[in-house]
Amino acid sequence: MSQTQPAQRQKFPVKADSGSGDLTTCMAMSDILNRIGDKWSVMVVARLGGGTQRFSELRRSIEGISQRMLTLTLRNLERDGLVTRTVYPEIPPRVEYALTELGETLIGPINALWAWAEAHGQDIERARSRFDAAQ
Amino acid sequence: MSQTQPAQRQKFPVKADSGSGDLTTCMAMSDILNRIGDKWSVMVVARLGGGTQRFSELRRSIEGISQRMLTLTLRNLERDGLVTRTVYPEIPPRVEYALTELGETLIGPINALWAWAEAHGQDIERARSRFDAAQ
């Protein structure tokens, strides 16, 4: 809704040239999905899209996430260069997380997906009920 | 997406108050990600974005997918109303899969993600190496 959408000139590699040209893209895609397609990453990125947040703020704002999973999710996002982790050597400790520039570029696509979810969630729900009833 | 049926969406405890309406979207988002964020769904949808395909065509075009996973993935996509399954009573059997209208609407967001993956795959790769080296 608010974020900039990256210009998108590229069509799908559906009609792949028979070369292996977009195998790399497939792999990259698979990779990306393994990263942001997990249970919590998108939620975290979305949250950080609103600005820097501390660990406990994230934990409170993401309903249902366990401490462990938040830690792991943040670690992985940091590893992939999507999130920065800043430790302030105070007592009690304070650690702040923020999106990197790379992380910010993800917000566009995520928003697109978010919008889709918002628009078609009920369609899926209904399709599911119909399908289940038919069994 | 298991041997049994469920693949239930994540249940988020809904706060009574709000006014933010954010939680519903969160639930829907969680839902969507559980569907299309799995290991193969996006690949299958992408493939079907190019038009109707038979089971074995899909299997060949999606490197590394097992028969079982393709079956399960297609079943779930069908259940969610994203894909249609058409059986032709011939011998040997022919089964064709295609996107529904709902499924087609997913292609936009998926393309956005795809483009992102294409554009930033190397960045992630490099960030990862750097992070791992720093440990």
Next chain:
DNA sequence: CAGGATCCAAATAGATACTG
């Protein structure tokens, strides 16, 4: 050809306890 059924290995997630 397009799967269904089983079995098993691996990856993920949650709960709990502990720490600087």
Next chain:
DNA sequence: CAGTATCTATTTGGATCCTG
């Protein structure tokens, strides 16, 4: 506060065999 460390439960995914 912001984590680690463990242990366990659940979910996945793959291999293999079987069928109309």
